[in-house]
Amino acid sequence: MISPADLVQIPLDDWVNSFVRDFLVPNFRPFFRAMQTPITAVLGWLDAFFHWLPMLVFTAGLTLIAWRTAGRGVAIFTLVALAFIDMIGLWSETMTTLSMIITSVLFCAMIGIPLGIWSARSDRVLFVVRPILDIMQTIPSFVYLVPIVMLFGVGMVPGIIATIIFALPPIIRLTNLGIRNVRGDLIEAAEAFGSTRWQMLWEVQFPLALRTIMAGLNQTLMLALSMVVIAALIGAGGLGLTVYTGLGRLNVGAATAGGIGIVLLAIILDRITQSLGEKKAVHTPSLWQTLRSMFALGKPGDEEKAGKAA
């Protein structure tokens, strides 16, 4: 049998190798190193903070947030889950993972929301961005671990960079979608009153897209959590490392404990961010408004409300 390989053989692996090794790495290494700096700074700060924060204070804080945003059920779950994590001896790893996740999501939002807004405003940008997102979402994450290691080395920060690349698409997609879906007559109204593009974005498009953007943020967060174990392959720590080393040493107990920790953290963060998105649409007073109305009695606003009720 004859096959195309008998005629021509394409050394694709060599090409990629030489592109990365001989071109990208020597020429751009300083640039890639510099990119790490802000991530290192944010991560270092968050990691130090969460490890410094006493377990009880953190638990109380997160339970309160869960109660305010997602209701009593989620609050009780948060309380029990965090206590459980502490009891199985994974508190410190959980804090490391949490700071990694927050850092990744923060950078995803910082890159993804502006990019999403930009692609919503220009069809040409979307035309370029969309196929890139498709590729990002179809390439298995293992594939880009190698170039990342070559460019950034191993450790926490390269792990986070891999996570950012993996978790970025939904926030861009949903920001774009949210802004494009704002009702046309509202855009027209904003324009008819003489809004600039920024005023339009800030006053109308962004607030109305917020719900969709929050849904994107939630998806990004979940994707980031799913990268925790894979990131451990290239030297990231935390719960992922517990699972990874557990697997490596066939220590089923440790791997399971780490896995449960990740799942619990995921549920808590999912519930809280999901209800954050929903809350914005129904006008419940924010915590800030509630506090303000508790301490600032007799404001003009209150009188009007009283008058209306009467």
Add this chain to the structure above:
Amino acid sequence: MKPKLRVENVYKIFGDHPEQALEGLKQNKTKIEIFEETGQTVGVQDVSFDVREGEIFVVMGLSGSGKSTLVRTLNGLIPPTYGKILIDEDDVASCSAERLRKVRREKITMVFQHFALFPHKTVAENAAYGLKIKGEGATPRRAKALAALEQVGLAAYADSYPDELSGGMQQRVGLARGLATDPQILLMDEPFGALDPLIRREMQEELLHLQKKLKKTIIFITHDLNEALLLGDKIAIMKDGRFVQVGTAQEIVDNPADDYVAAFVGDIDRGRVFDAAHVAERPITVELGEKNAAEKALDLMEEHNRNALYVVEDDRIAGLVTYQELAVAAREEGRTDLSEVLVTEVPTVSRDTPLNELYGAASAGYPIAVADKRGRLAGVIEPQAVFSQLSGEESEEVVSTTDEADAGAAQKGERQ
């Protein structure tokens, strides 16, 4: 007087080759033919008009006739393909984006068919939107927004959200938002089209009431001829992107320019379009204290073929006498004193009373007195004139006595 808004030969053609559509229009092709041949949609073709300050200019037409497109060219939401739109010195069609924004912030605002309120802002914040965009501070902004809401009767709902209000109330907020920046020109694209008929009537009355105070220049779009006739100082009938007739309510109902307009006008409520002045005639009267008043009255009635006559005393309406009673009294009793047979309970209306409020008075059979503001007799309406005007078949006699010259003469009489 210089018009507030001047529209000159505006065209809007949707598509990439407007010149092809223009060529088609020159050859008198229809909108559909042009679309089939060139793929261009004619939205608006060759529309020109002036609107004077304080006037309500209504554009009426069926769905798809280009009303929304036209009104959106006026504030540049849709840039016209050709033509000029002059607001004071600025040509909205060709000025810079910066300038256009300034015009929108200061001179011209819009009320939308489906309200287009911002759902994430309170009623007061919605009303204050234009002020916020202009950069006004929070305190004066809220004060002005509340004042605007006060005008439409919604100040109590300032801190509610739009979705908590009914449709009619939402459109009041839309109106308040349009008025809050105190613009000179207000564009209204079928503002009451989404409301149910009862609320619509209420809103129409309220708009007229507000307009008496505010005297804005209003461009009002509607597909409802009755609404157009009620609100419009001037009305343009639009068809296939073109104005087929522009005129006052009476002009359009009395002289429809073509079959298209005539078909519209056919089933409107004429009683609301025409008012008392439209069918009034110059009064023929006798003075109460005059010598030989009774004989004179009888002579006049015979001469003008009337069976009743108004009697005045020092410019006031004293009452009326009927031929029958006067003749009987004069013949049988030999008396010639008018006051004996004077009917003092006479139907009296003012010049702007709509015809549909004259049915009652007209069916009594007596001529109706039209009084001016000071109670003097400005005109007389024969009962049959009311009915023939309402039915749309005016007798020659009525037409000849209600033309402009007569109305003008009656007015001059008033001023003396």
